[in-house]
Amino acid sequence: MRPKRRLRPTLRLRLTLLNAVLLVGAGALLLLMAWLITADLLNPADSLPPGTTVTLADGQVMEAQQWQDSLLATAQTELFAKGAAAVAAISVVGVLGAYAVVGRALRPLHQVTATAQKLGGETMDQRINYAGADDEVAELADTFDEMLDRLGAAFTAQQRFVANASHELRTPLAVMRTEIDVTMSDPQVDTAELKRMANVVRDASERANALVDALLMLARSEGRTGLRAEPLDLGMGVRGALSAMDREVQRIKINVSTDLGPAPVIGDPSLLDRLAGNLIENAVRYNHLGGRIWVSSGIDGGYARLMVGNTGFEVDQADVAGLFEPFRRGGRERTGARGSGLGLSIVRAVCQAHGGTVGAVALKGGGMEVTIALPLASQQ
Template sequence: MTRYPFGRPPGLRLRLSLLIGFLLFDGGVILLVLAWTFADLGTLTLLEGIGAIVVITLAGMLAGYLLTGRALRPIHQVTATARRLSEQTLDQRIGPQGSDDEVAELAGTFDAMLDRLAQSFDSQRRFVANASHELRTPLAVMRTEIDVTLADPDADAAELRRMAGVVRQASERANGLIEALLVLARSEGQRGRLARTASVDLADDVAAALAAMRYEMDRVQIEVDSDLRPAPVQGDPDLLSRLAGNLVENAVRYNHLHGRLWARTGVDGGQVFLEVGNSGFEVAQRDVPGLFEPFRRGGRERTGARGSGLGLSIVRAVCDAHGGTVAVTAHPAPDGGLTVAVRLPAG
């Protein structure tokens, strides 16, 4: 480990000034030696030359110190801004610099990084607030039902059974939300580096998801059109199963009476595709990107129980974890609805 006389290394400004002085001094000495050798200079001239070299070196070091200080001023601004930053002060920026050079590029890059951090913190705050709200609702329902029932001295077995049913439904909703949050966190945590992989056929996952939603689809008389050709991929079986399940569940939940649902799987150009579409309420194409945000529901659910609002967020996170893509297309009225197209590397 290098030890310095004053306990810390010299700053960049001082090192650049010393380098300038070193170059000027060496250059002056070389020129003086050459002139003294070939021009037969006298001793007095040699001493004057040495004095001039010393003066030029000191002047060069001083000028270099001043110029490098001016050149490094934006870097000091970057450092000062970084020291002041916290989650509450991410709105501070260095701003544009006068010249279009490397330092200005550094300042612009730093400001762009702060923009991304601010967006990330805002998204995280919204996510935590929404998750807290979603979890607080079923807990409040359970507490209210229990308190009201216990406060009623005439509550009979029927009332207790009704209360138990409401509490059970609320607890199932809370449990479903927690499971969805865990799946989302797990998917985002494995982006590009899956903990485990296996050979999975998305056609089988979609068929299983359709079978699981059969009762709900029959209840509201949804017409199903499926073309499930082999779609082999290498990935996490649980996450891929959740991806297919979320798409089918959304297509049923955000549908209407006597609606339609279609599902396609297969291989195209070295990629596996999965498309699930449904009829339903009209969604503007400009609102489609927001559907991938957690707890964003594209509209009113028509046929199913209220969901957690994490369906497409999980789909996108699973696609990212497997190196794939997902796109949503909104259907114009009168049919309405959406088509979600997933593409993953074939395996």
């Protein structure tokens, strides 16, 4: 940060000085031109024969050339004196006027500075709301207000994210502490009760660990740091994800159909595997008994595409976009264990980190189709 000085070359001062230099320079140039024109025009004696004399109004007789020289000197002296005084007066008025006009024009900039200095967690709603002429300053003020809108939205989202993450972590920790306190306070606790407590604590710790892993995965995806770039097929992660969820799929009797064509991309294998895993886990978790899951991959319009669809409860299309926000769960979970609410957020972050897109469509009768599109390996 630059140290503040009492006397500093502010923009207002520099513009005022520039205006003063231009005014004095223009006045001096006009004065010089008038001087030269006067010297060039006041030469009536040049056309008279040598030795010609003139009689002045007071009766004095002078040679024509001497009279011309005297007249020119007097005219130039008065021109210089009066012209210099006029240039000085115009310069003073121009400088004061420029100082006032520039100050008024730069007032929104002071508003920008004052607003920026006051910005904080409690004042993110402040705006400049410039109502002056539609010029560059107005454009700057509007751009600053738009930036504040984006910062305010990001700040609000961050606060909501931190609050949700804290709540999600507090729940399993509270469960563990409650189980331990209740069990240890029982003087007649037996081995069976201790085992039951251990199972509850283990499940809660696994849930907390899964949430921390998801948060780290989301941070890594959004940060886009340390990403590997390896050739792979977008559909390969689907097989591993289906294998990992096979027991759950069998338990709730879900019919799975796949059509996995080549979808070559270049990306981070662990992130893209997590992308496919999250889509499959969501398709199982938000399904119903005897439901269906269908998965396809292939090439479409210069992009490698992966589509995962599932049956399940009905989702309003207007709510689909919100499902990609952290800790947003669509409706009630029918079949799977409670998730962290970060699955689709990680999917979106991974897609953006690889230059791709993700979209979802709510299906009539229940369920949803999520489509991933990443640049083909040949185009990266």
